[in-house]
Amino acid sequence: VTGPSYGELLDEAAHHVAEGAEQALRRFDSVQAARAALDGYDELLAALRDHVAFLLGPRLAGLPESSDPDPRDAALFRLHRALAAAGPKPGRRRERPGRVEAGGWLGAAQALRLAQDILGTHVGPDRQHLTSDAPLLDDLQARWAAATRLAELALTLATAAQPLALRAGEAGSGRRDVAARLARSARAELAPAAGDLLDLAQRSSDGWRALDELTPAMPPAVRASWPPPTADPLDTVLGHLDVLAQAAHAHGRGAPVGAATLQSYAALGSTVCRAVAVVAAAAAHRLATSGEADGATIPALREASTQARAAATSWRSVYQAWQDVASSTPMPLGAEHRIDQVKEILDGLTRANDTWRPAADLVPDRAAAARLLTTARGLLLPLAELASNDAAATVELRRRRDLYVPRRHLPDTARRSIRGAWTYAPAPPDRAHQILAAYGPAGLATEVAIAALAATSGALGTQPRPQLVRAHLGLTSRPAEQLRLRAETQAAEAVGDHRRGPQRHQPKPDGPAP
Amino acid sequence: MTWRLFVDQLITRVRDPDDGAAVADAIEAAHQACSHLMSVDAVEDELIGSTAGLKLTMARNEFFRGALEPAAPSDGVDMPPPTGEETPGQLIAAVADLVAAARDRLANQPWGSSAPSATLARTRVVLHLDAAHRALAPGER
Numbered sequence: 001v002t003g004p005s006y007g008e009l010l011d012e013a014a015h016h017v018a019e020g021a022e023q024a025l026r027r028f029d030s031v032q033a034a035r036a037a038l039d040g041y042d043e044l045l046a047a048l049r050d051h052v053a054f055l056l057g058p059r060l061a062g063l064p065e066s067s068d069p070d071p072r073d074a075a076l077f078r079l080h081r082a083l084a085a086a087g088p089k090p091g092r093r094r095e096r097p098g099r100v101e102a103g104g105w106l107g108a109a110q111a112l113r114l115a116q117d118i119l120g121t122h123v124g125p126d127r128q129h130l131t132s133d134a135p136l137l138d139d140l141q142a143r144w145a146a147a148t149r150l151a152e153l154a155l156t157l158a159t160a161a162q163p164l165a166l167r168a169g170e171a172g173s174g175r176r177d178v179a180a181r182l183a184r185s186a187r188a189e190l191a192p193a194a195g196d197l198l199d200l201a202q203r204s205s206d207g208w209r210a211l212d213e214l215t216p217a218m219p220p221a222v223r224a225s226w227p228p229p230t231a232d233p234l235d236t237v238l239g240h241l242d243v244l245a246q247a248a249h250a251h252g253r254g255a256p257v258g259a260a261t262l263q264s265y266a267a268l269g270s271t272v273c274r275a276v277a278v279v280a281a282a283a284a285h286r287l288a289t290s291g292e293a294d295g296a297t298i299p300a301l302r303e304a305s306t307q308a309r310a311a312a313t314s315w316r317s318v319y320q321a322w323q324d325v326a327s328s329t330p331m332p333l334g335a336e337h338r339i340d341q342v343k344e345i346l347d348g349l350t351r352a353n354d355t356w357r358p359a360a361d362l363v364p365d366r367a368a369a370a371r372l373l374t375t376a377r378g379l380l381l382p383l384a385e386l387a388s389n390d391a392a393a394t395v396e397l398r399r400r401r402d403l404y405v406p407r408r409h410l411p412d413t414a415r416r417s418i419r420g421a422w423t424y425a426p427a428p429p430d431r432a433h434q435i436l437a438a439y440g441p442a443g444l445a446t447e448v449a450i451a452a453l454a455a456t457s458g459a460l461g462t463q464p465r466p467q468l469v470r471a472h473l474g475l476t477s478r479p480a481e482q483l484r485l486r487a488e489t490q491a492a493e494a495v496g497d498h499r500r501g502p503q504r505h506q507p508k509p510d511g512p513a514p
Numbered sequence: 515m516t517w518r519l520f521v522d523q524l525i526t527r528v529r530d531p532d533d534g535a536a537v538a539d540a541i542e543a544a545h546q547a548c549s550h551l552m553s554v555d556a557v558e559d560e561l562i563g564s565t566a567g568l569k570l571t572m573a574r575n576e577f578f579r580g581a582l583e584p585a586a587p588s589d590g591v592d593m594p595p596p597t598g599e600e601t602p603g604q605l606i607a608a609v610a611d612l613v614a615a616a617r618d619r620l621a622n623q624p625w626g627s628s629a630p631s632a633t634l635a636r637t638r639v640v641l642h643l644d645a646a647h648r649a650l651a652p653g654e655r
Contacts, residue, residue, distance in 0.1 A: 014630030018637040159641045
């Protein structure tokens with residue numbers, strides 16, 4: 001049998017994906033072209049989903065119940081679930097075209113399906129081996145190598161979702177539901193899932209030893225990155241923040257982390273605090289206008305907004321303190337895309353085009369204000385921990401002498417003392433001090449903002465989410481903080497919250513006892 | 515030096531197909547510029563700076579992750595802080611032009627490995643730069 005190999009077809013798919021993504025940078029010539037691109041994109045999502053399912057084989061059914069799956073199978077399963085959530089419903093998928101008619105997304109989908117068909121010729125319907133090469137399909141290393149290539153495609157696909165949706169909207173494709181799904185759902189889960197898989201692949205590249213090292217740090221992160229798919233974008237934000245906070249907890253205790261990651265976490269802090277400030281200010285304005293709040297609530301909301309704004313400024317200072325500082329550990333792709341998602345969703349919540357969303361739109365009534373402020377508090381809680389964990393990680397980077405600055409930034413005397421033509425030089429001690437000094441105010445300002453938001457809860461009838469506080473308890477390292485949060489959790493549970501519906505974030509059975 | 519002058523010099527380099535370090539320098543300078551923009555009071559609540567800054571961080575990380583080594587070594591670049599001579603709108607427009615130039619160069623004059631993973635990485639850099647450009651110059655294209 002002759003013809004292209006599996007690898008060649010994956011190469012062809014990569015070529016077509018790049019082609020499709022670059023098309024998304026330009027306006028479509030016609031409505032038909034826009035619709036064809038959306039169809040092709042959907043077809044590619046479906047082809048990727050089916051291909052990943054094929055690689056997982058019978059493991060796909062057992063993985064959700066498996067208590068201790070291989071991290072690579074777990075990552076692949078999560079990619080499959082993200083593809084399923086992002087793509088069209090299986091029953092609604094249109095007919096597969098008979099031959100390759102176009103490049104771009106559709107060409108990539110067809111190349112992927114052909115590649116899957118090649119694999120399928122080696123096994124029977126019940127996955128029984130038909131050829132001597134068939135056992136390769138059950139070999140974890142071999143499957144993993146293919147999976148990383150699929151993840152590369154998925155990550156590019158997810159990155160192109162938003163421009164494609166914009167371009168389709170411009171062209172008047174009339175597929176608003178598809179465009180909205182691409183812009184939101186396709187990226188909310190898909191980019192982090194593909195990023196996590198590629199991060200894992202990068203860490204596994206040294207062989208089994210590196211993977212062994214990964215195991216102790218990964219189980220919580222892997223489990224936490226399996227939140228159930230949610231319809232509410234704010235729940236997506238909470239899910240991402242939970243994963244990011246757990247990663248911060250790990251790197252605060254010595255897990256590898258780099259300057260780029262810590263700087264991006266600071267940008268996240270600024271973004272979240274800014275969004276909380278906007279929500280609190282909008283609630284104050286809305287409730288004052290409608291007369292739905294008593295005299296004490298409005299000043300409390302304004303105070304919360306002011307404190308959240310101050311916290312945003314403090315986090316911005318942390319961000320700027322990291323400017324130009326580098327280290328040897330690259331930023332994980334998964335974290336990068338989660339932070340991007342959080343920012344995008346919060347911007348979408350608080351802004352309409354280039355202006356702030358009107359208060360009446362953001363907070364239509366008192367109930368919405370209560371819900372948003374409860375969530376806002378849930379957003380701030382992980383940030384307070386982030387400050388201390390990131391400061392600890394900075395201390396560790398300094399201890400390992402893994403902080404660098406551009407050599408040209410050093411004073412002449414210091415620059416002359418460095419031999420060789422290195423672009424970067426070890427950061428002077430005062431630079432690390434400057435960064436560490438910025439974390440203190442950020443953490444403190446975040447705690448103050450949390451307290452200010454808590455002061456509004458009584459008047460509005462909101463309660464902190466016990467499950468979030470409990471998750472926070474598992475992360476905190478300070479006994480006094482643990483005591484405070486435990487008291488808060490118990491108080492919240494004693495009151496009960498009948499407005500809140502079923503709990504989405506169940507406490508982890510194996511989490512540390514409060 | 516005004517940002518416009520600095521950026522125009524960099525754009526000239528970016529458009530020079532023989533300058534292998536220009537794209538890396540342009541991305542780095544634009545990233546630094548966004549950090550500066552976050553401290554300019556009149557730039558609306560630093561959202562433009564931070565949105566574009568995040569996209570540029572992603573572009574920069576992807577660029578330097580390994581698949582897209584710059585074709586020539588660079589001594590690095592230092593975006594000067596704003597001097598106060600230019601309005602916030604002019605500052606933002608200068609950075610938007612720089613980002614667009616880097617995006618177009620990468621999209622139209624690809625270099626480096628032609629391996630599929632490098633092609634995809636370059637595509638993602640282009641998409642991140644395009645997103646940064648949209649944040650800086652919404653509605654321009």
